[in-house]
Amino acid sequence: MKRKIVRKERPKNLDLSTVQFPITATASILHRISGIIVFIALAIFLTLLNCSLTSAEDFQRVQGYFDLFIVEFVFWGSLTGLAYHAVFGIRHMIQDLGHWEELESASLSAKVGFAITAVLSILAGILVW
Numbered sequence: 001m002k003r004k005i006v007r008k009e010r011p012k013n014l015d016l017s018t019v020q021f022p023i024t025a026t027a028s029i030l031h032r033i034s035g036i037i038v039f040i041a042l043a044i045f046l047t048l049l050n051c052s053l054t055s056a057e058d059f060q061r062v063q064g065y066f067d068l069f070i071v072e073f074v075f076w077g078s079l080t081g082l083a084y085h086a087v088f089g090i091r092h093m094i095q096d097l098g099h100w101e102e103l104e105s106a107s108l109s110a111k112v113g114f115a116i117t118a119v120l121s122i123l124a125g126i127l128v129w
Contacts, residue, residue, distance in 0.1 A: 022103075022107070023107050023110045023111065024103070024106045024107060024110050026110075027088060027091075027110040027113060027114070030084065030088075031084070031085060031088040031089070031092070034081040034082075034084040034085040034088070035085055037077070037078065037081035037085075038078070038081050038082050038085050041074070041077075041078035041081065041082075044074070044078075045078070048062050048065070072128050072129060075128055076121075076124055076125055076128045076129075079121075079124035079127070079128070080117070080120070080121040080124055083117055083120035083121060083124065084117045087113050087116050087117050087120070088113050088117075091109055091110070091113050094109075095109075
């Protein structure tokens with residue numbers, strides 16, 4: 001007995017640049033990315049702290065690093081990542097308590113979270129520069 005092979009029409013090449021994620025999905029993905037940024041930044045800054053505590057000369061050398069634009073930019077990016085992770089971590093905890101679970105309220109809370117993070121990022125920029 002011959003079996004019929006049924007082929008389902010599936011997309012062969014899904015172009016992710018054409019997929020429009022909802023704001024809640026974008027917020028969730030960025031929350032994970034900000035966690036990775038904070039983890040890496042913690043390792044970098046703990047290494048600098050360790051180096052700065054070894055001697056007065058090393059402290060002066062590490063202090064001089066913070067006059068470089070790239071180090072200031074990394075510091076600002078780390079503070080922004082930490083702010084984002086904290087704001088959206090609080091948002092996720094509130095959702096775990098049963099609030100903001102509907103699409104409308106979740107979208108609004110994500111937009112508010114982005115606005116709060118933008119303000120904190122600007123404040124971090126003022127602090128760094």
